Amino acid sequence: MKYRTIGTGPATRREVSALALGAMWFGSATDEETSFAVLDRYVEAGGTFVDTSDNYAFWADGGQGGQSEELLGRWRRSRGIGDEVVIATKLGARPLAPGTGYVDNPEGLSAKVIREAAERSRERLGVDRLDLLYAHIEDRTVPLRETVEGFAALVAEGTVGLLGVSNHAVWRVERARALAAGAGLPGYEVLQYAHSHLRPRLDVPDGLFPDGSLGHAGGELLSYLRAEPDLTLVAYSPLLKGAYTHPDRLPADFDHPGTPARLAVLHEVARETGATPNQVVLAWQMGAELPIIPLVGASSVGQLDESLAAVDLELTAEQRRRLDAAH
Template identity: 45%
Template sequence: MQTTELGRTGEQVSKLSLGAMLMGTRTDEQTAFRMLDRYLDSGGSFVDTADCYAWWPAPGNTGGESETVLGRWLAARGNRDRVFLSTKGSAWVSDPDRYRGRPERPDYAGAGADTLRKALDDSLTRLGTDHVDLYYVHVDDRATPLEETLAALTGLVQAGKVRHIGWSNVRTWRLERILGLCDRHGWQAPVALQQQHSYLRPAPGARYLSIVDDEQLDHLRANPSVSLVAYSPILKGIYDDPAKRDGHPAMGDYAGPDAEARLARLTTMAGDLGVTPNQLVLAWLLHQTDPAPITLVGPRTPDQLDTALGALDIKLTDEQRTLLDG
């Protein structure tokens, strides 16, 4: 397992991060423990969750299930010092039944100072730890002044409850404003940007709120103090299955001639290499250097985790990378 520096913090984290979103709901606790053990045994260290994970899979799920399972695992294994632990606040949903199975955007808790302080304390209780290594604003909150949010996050770092902060699902102009305010006031600046990023490129006219586009990549190249954490790298597994891609919501922001050309090139090369297209996408991301993302996978089963870990063994030549990029 290769590591990479988180921003310019000096902190080394594994380039392949394990997302625990469905642990405690669609992935039962015993299976989750097996997967977490397997990930650490492979050399991984970076485990990602959020306070709202996961209220949507089934009636009775409320959020907090993932953190609770992780807390039990950390206690059972006594391995907190081996894990770079990240969680998120601001996207808690107080009435999950109102939104479960519906397309509208939920009424998130937001990033107010009191809200974040309580959300973090609740997360720490579920996780059974006195601090997290990385704490994200999960969903950018434009209704709350950034000054309030950033001052509160800085206070959480000063209190020793958070080591680093990050932001997720945010547009580039907002990230630049955040960085400017932090520089001006001496507040804790984000060192991680968690966005959706994959081999397919967003189509013209797509909604770019949560998806990395060319402008955001350019911004990250100019600001190496912020690391890209790429979530949904295999877009719910659509690369392996043409039938699954047809009409899948994950394709909505990508569909078009560019995607068709990329899928054809990817499928051919995966066949030549004897790997799956999903694995090749992960390998492609792990080979990126400008910027160098941290690739976040969220497997539901041990087999899915093993498939993702298999991407670590795929070594792409410069020629193969050029073919994929082109």
């Protein structure tokens, strides 16, 4: 396994594995026995960075979520896992009532919600401190200063380590970080957005991102990362839910002329390296100039092993240049 450092503060920065494991479906679509087996294999391979959220997976049963955090809590206790494994979770997108969702009825990012939701996550995970806590989605009904101060208060109390942000417009991220810096408070240091080798159209709105696909790490966000070297991007959906091996799963916003060209180069490099397209995508991210940590899901140990093998895949500078340039 390879590792990288996230965070800058002497008391909060952590060394984590270069490949993160997503636990979205653990405890719901992926049963407990399989989830435990995947988690055990990940740790055995040197993995130390697990990702979840307080709302995973509310859509599985029409509830409010919590299954993933609860399963991770049971796994930690049964295996004697301590702070050697960094567990990141999120708040803000948990439905306020069963049968609703994060578009029409999210918990939001008020100071009250931040405090109460973080406490519930600590209880489900069985930890005294959340290693990394993200603002999951935007809440423009709450003053940004209130959100910034709400997260910072938890860091000051020692119940949260690092702060992160996901699925926000870049200008909102920068404004929040500027507010925190101006007040001498801890701010967001880890960004979590969808990012893969294929590029989506960013002008296609949906229910969660009415202003366009804000959840994707587009050119503006990548430029922001270049300008702010202390930030880290955790890239979710790097394998596009299996679309690289099952093209029929490719989302509609990837249906544009640039996709075939990038796929062609990707498959060329896969043949040259003897790796799978999925492994090339992950290696391309992990070896990028920007600090990118791919976040992979796995519903079996076999799927996880394919992703783990990408950690040791070294792309040449020429292969990387071709992957970057295809459009």
